[in-house]
Amino acid sequence: MKIALQQPFGKWVVFILVAFFFVSCKKNTPDPEPEPEPIVRTTDQKIRDSIYYYYKLYSIWEEKSIPKYELPSEFTDKYNSASSVLNALKGMTPAYANYAQYGGVYDRFSFIDGLNGYNINATAKLKMDRNDGYGLYISMGTVDSKVARPVIYFVEGGSPADKAGLKRSDMVTAINGETDFTVAINCDASGCKPVDPNALTNMRNRVANALEGGGLQLALLRQDGTTYNVSLSYGSYTIDPIYHEEVYEYPSKNVGYFALSSFEEIERNNYNQQRVDASFKTFEDKHIEDLIVDLRYNTGGYVDAAVYIANKIAGTKVPEKKLMVTYICNAYMERTQKGTNGMFRDTYFSQTSTLNLRKVYFLVSEKTASAAEMLINVLKPYMNVQIIATGTHTYGKPVGFFEQIIENRVSFWPASFQLKNSAGFADYWDGLVADKPNVNDYIFLPTGDTQETMLETALEDAVPGSTKKTSARVRASQHARMSIGGAVNALPERGLLKN
Template sequence: MKQSSQKHFYRYYSILLLSTLLLSCEKDDSFFKRNSTSKTIELRTDEQLLRDSIYYYYNLYSLWSDESIPDYNHLFRFTEAYQNNNEVLTALKSLTPAYSGYTQGVYDRFSYLQELNSSSSAAIGKLHMDLNNGYGISTSIGITEDGLAHPIIHFVEGGSPAALGGIRRGDVILELNDDKDLSIPVDCSTGQCFVKDPDRRSYVVNQILKAQSDLIMNIKVQHADGSIITRRLAYTTYDIDAVTHEALYLTPNKNVGYIALSSFEQIENNNQNQRHIDYAFQNFANHQIRDLIVDLRYNPGGYVDAAIYIANKIINKNGHQQLMLKYQVNKYLSENRQKYNFEDVYFQRSGQLELSTVYFLVTSNTASAAEMLINVLRPYMDIRIIADNTRTYGKPVGFFPQTIMHKTVLWPISFKLENAQQYGDYWLGLQADRTFVKDYIFRDFGDSKENMIAAALEESLPNYNNNTQQRSKRSSTAFEKVALENIDPIKTRGLIKTP
């Protein structure tokens, strides 16, 4: 079955739907001979066919199919035990090899199903992952100078209504829609802060989450410099601008560049994403930067091709035309590497930079394509990873979409990436060189005095911050964020191959 083509699969089910075996009419009937008998096969409902299809495509494309997924003469011998699509996929994932590092116990904790509807972009053809819905903000709880906890915006996505409205990372939300007070009492008398009123905290969190789904958001925020703005934002679908921020740190002896990438969106046909990335790296080249800080703190992944594009901007002369990455795939995909674009990738240096060191700022949100970028550069460049904890998320595998019956998209983990040193087993994340550097959410991206950026500058440009004026009134040592979970944490996207 793994070596059968997709057209055979649909021929098979056309026969099922007609409840007739017309095998003699097929030019190549080997697939049917393995999946049918001489008796008439009973009609399958659309729901049953969908579950059968999930089994078929997972078995065809899964990275672990050769060693873990059983072949059946009849697809429904596997699927008939399950009542819905997710049960089938969960059962298939449970068959992949065990991995003690995961609480789920098996390697495949990533494959998933995406249901389609009439408004879905996938329902009309191409799966367009470069769009997002909403306001583009992610929020935490932090303590400000007044000694109270408030909602703090720790991430603003480029291209979003919030970004276009001037909302920034580090903004304190003072008012939201009809709520004029979103403060939460805390107790910091012991040196560690605790929420004094859990019910009040729950109320504030619920108001934030509710506002994220409302059609209109009236929001009042205070910037780090103390200024206050009020905005009326509309919930909308927007094109993601993956370059959240870029900056230069200039000295007489050496210049350093900074770029914050929120995700890896498609780069094609001189689109917005390509133009912004090209502009940033050309600006770095114009200023002859020697070191580069790449901020991937909230980058959950994206397109493999986009990460390759950026890797080619960063790579030095030493890595030009050298092996960048190799794909590990199952037997079927290996035999069809060219068709599915799984051939080895070599660096094609497209930038003008000759960097000494690249500093990557990471958190547990740094995943997939973001980890891939770090991993492929390591064999050729001086790479330093600075983390808010100890490592990145840990997702060296990726997928491409398979649309089924115009109703569901299956995203089966189909490949693992390895760098030129054949390393790709960072299932628990890439280990950081410098650990437990506080992700200080009260300062914006690019601020040289923000803790993680300052840590990179301490190594690259010693005394840089001592020789520059402070950019904001807010002290980086006055109050730290409360040790509570983010209100709306960022979800991983994965390593996405284009269809």
């Protein structure tokens, strides 16, 4: 009903009528429902929601694998931690039988790190630019045919261990004043084994625990019989990824050796760029014809650093502007990041060195991954490449990541792109296959020693007759020098990162 009044006194009439109307209707009109309370998500819930959201947005597998929910909470409220949400999402990616030990699906790679003390119920995986610890990596190796003890197999450049002068092949005789670090073994024609496997396991655990933090006092025995003592402080250090470089000069040719532990950031003439430039300037000045690139302890790093080093190795062998790598990603990333200025635009070779190499040798292990595999893969269509491996293949990680910060509490790295070389090869999920497999990583000689078995194998191919062939292997047989039980502490995982 519409009431229109023209006279002032009518206002009171209208008031009375309206009031009467509401009073008379009140019995028949229910009270209005209260407005629903706004949904307030806790920080933990927001983090879980964001992991779903960004995985759906960025993951290379999202289109066919991850269901769409109007509200992420419909999915994430089934789980009680950030890591369990991510594990559930990874578990939805396509099945891949060869990854049985990783859950049998393609995505064994996406990961999260906690920031500012946030607990993600998982172990942080990414270690780039800076690392924490001693930079000391130890295996168990036999001293003779009766006992084995801890042996250093790798020292990271820039670390406390590196600065203290520790070397690959040094044997540990005491840790923090304790001297009982030997394990009894039996050796025969098939090799050496611990008398008591539990004793070996306990020894490995003792050494690993000693490397976890605090301070470290070590007594060491060098292969030449000399002894020395060092004290190390556990702390953060800047990684120096080039841990050895050398030119081996022979009458017929010069061969370069370049040992790289990771692909740290190279930009704006920083220290890493200066080191790489200086190494390759030496190789150019010495007119090397072959190059040995040691990646056996390299678990990855930045894509742009791998591109930079690929250009240095390719030199004049690869014509300017030849395609190096293209990216495979989901539809959203295709639309937003594959244009001329996008993160995932195609990458082309540029001649940044004068090298014209006959052959490139890559020394690898089953830990060699990500950016290290990328480097090998992009050079294979253009150069004579030989892969020399401790096993039969590299790790197998053809996908990479970029970082998404969530609530300033979580660093999220969903696997967002796959790399394809100029020949169209991208599916090295099981690793790059070795040309020369099952070559012993002889840890009882220092890095760069030409009698070290993997380096010796490359040099013997590059310059036949140049090395004392099989000398390291004969020495191992005579003195029962061999690794036993594998690495005590694992190398940090780097990944394949876009920044």
